[in-house]
Amino acid sequence: MSTNAVIYVRVSKDDKGTSRSVGEQEKECRLACERRGWRVVEVLEDNDLSASRYARKGRPGYETLLDDLIPSGTLDYIVTWEQSRIARDDVKFGFFQRQCEKHGVAIHIASTGQTLDPDDMAPKILAIFDAEVSAQTSRRVRRALLDNAENGKPHGKLPYGYVKDENGSWQVDPVAAAEVRDMVAAVLDGATLYGLGRKYHRPARSIRSMLLSPAYAGILVQNGKAYQGSWPPILDVDTSDRVRTVLMNPLRRKTSTGPKAAHLLTGIGTCGKCQKPLRYARPKDRPATYRCPDGHVSRKATVVEDAVEQRLFDYFADQIFSRRLFYADDRDAVAAADRARELRQRLDGYVLKAAQGKISDESLELMEATLGPQIEQAREEAQQMTVPVLRKFAGVTDPREVWDDLTLAEQRDVIRETLLVSIPVAITRDTKGVNPRSLGAESVVVEPRLEACAANMKDRKYR
Structure with a gap:
């Protein structure tokens, strides 16, 4: 009777090329199976997907392994390059190991030639170590992102309308930036995203996501807080606020194709x-x-x-x-957006003073109760004034x-x-x-x- 094995390979991100690719991992795992006479019945792959507790995306290969193959009763071994490929979270790895033990499936590590013993403490300690390494990496990334934000350094995908210079800084692309401004002007004038998509050969969702970005006003957002960016803006803050208000209006009609x-x-x-x-x-x-x-x-x-x-x-x-x-006209919309922003800045100032102990919590609550409704009213006015066809009746x-x-x-x-x-x-x-x-x-x-x-x-x- 043959011994059945499933190979599981995974890599999260390897920008520097120092990690083993999924192809290399699979090759080593297949050699391990051949040396022991195990029959490979399936290879499951999760490429560019993290296995830490901070991961936001699911892992289809891992979930198939856990939910379908392990409970099937047809599997003898799971072969993976190293233990961290399965999970960098000690809780998740512990659960995975218990499921394997429950259904009589062994875990084999190709890089060490070791088949894990459920009673051995070493894999459990290694899982805890991997989890801590992952946590340290997450903390370093968050600190770096916050430091970049405080210094106005851009991060993430380069927005359409910008190019990188020899120093990696964002600079305005005159041609593409003109298209961005034209799109914004069209939206504020009542154009549909579907119509813009046909004109610029882009999906409507892509245009909406693009125009909602505060990066066009030279602003970056980190952990819900706005920072002034170091790159030149394509839009002024007023125009950016207005187009975001239009696109986020729940009453805005959904266009049909x-x-x-x-x-x-x-x-x-x-x-x-x-x-x-x-x-x-x-x-x-x-x-x-x-x-x-x-x-x-x-x-x-x-x-x-x-x-x-x-x-x-x-x-x-x-x-x-x-x-x-x-x-009466667009100037009222601008005034309402300005008023909402100024009131929000005033309230943020009181929050900062409260955090520094310069005003009491009671005073902060009073200002929130006073300014909060005014902010919402100003936003509502700006929102309603951005429906061009209705202004014809004014x-x-x-x-x-x-x-x-x-x-x-x-x-x-x-x-x-x-x-x-x-x-x-x-x-x-x-x-x-x-x-x-x-x-x-x-x-x-x-x-x-x-x-x-x-x-x-x-x-x-x-x-």
Whole structure:
């Protein structure tokens, strides 16, 4: 009967080329198996993955070994280059060794030719030593990153728009930096990430992640704290703050890569029973309708669209609602972002004074209670002022005129940004069938999307 072995190889990171690659590890492990007549049934590899307690990524090979192969009952040996390949965490290694012992699987170390004895203390001591070495490495890395941050030295991936000079410092690439600025200007003007992706041949997610980076304003963040970088900025701080506010706005619509909608409420309105998006249907010889894809609700399209437009105009005429949405121009958005940042800096100053013992904890709590709501209010104002299509309605006396001049896509944007639309199931009247009123405009439920507006208007009836 043959003796079955699985080879496990792993390397975390080897920038200097001093560690054995997974290929070299596998070669040594195969030789060890050949010398002992063991049959290699599988080779599991985790490349560029750490095994320390600080690792953030999973290890697919290790997990397959632990969850599937060891409990299978078909395995006699696990062969690895050295013990630390399995784990640099004494707790994890101890658990792994107990699982092997439970299922009758032995661990063989190819570099030493040793098969580990579960009762031997040496592997346990080595696991503790490996864990401490890993902890020391982690502490050194954290100290180095903090030192770099305090001195404004960049670390991490080089952002698009920069190049490294002969000293390794970041310098602005004029051509790429101009593209970054164009992207930012387009986002602030209401462009979609999908549209920018098509223009610049980049995934929308990549553009979003790129423009959210504070590095473009010459700022680096370490452990949640911002530091002034030593490289030249591509964006000023105001512009960086504004584009981040736009992109992080939870009300910002998610763009679709599919065909453009041809009707006002397709995919925006929802079924009152199952909450699925409504579809537009035009049956032969019958009026067009908005209907639930599962058939729960259906209403005439003209009835639904007229009701939604009327509610929208009512809301725009309401001073409470419009005050939450409209500001005269972009300077107000800049002022709100400035105010939020200045208040945040003031609060950070009080936190520092409290840490230095210059003010009491009670004073700090008072300042947090006072400045905190002001910061949130300023951020909220800046956030809401960055929806360009809504600013077209600011200051107008008749929103219908603006509405009629918008494209269908812009009208859909307005509804998507401001309203929640749903159609409830029609109400029946005993034996007389459906109540006609339950199919009219009053049956279309239209509510403000902004929670703050909804709270201010909760006593008003707009159904």
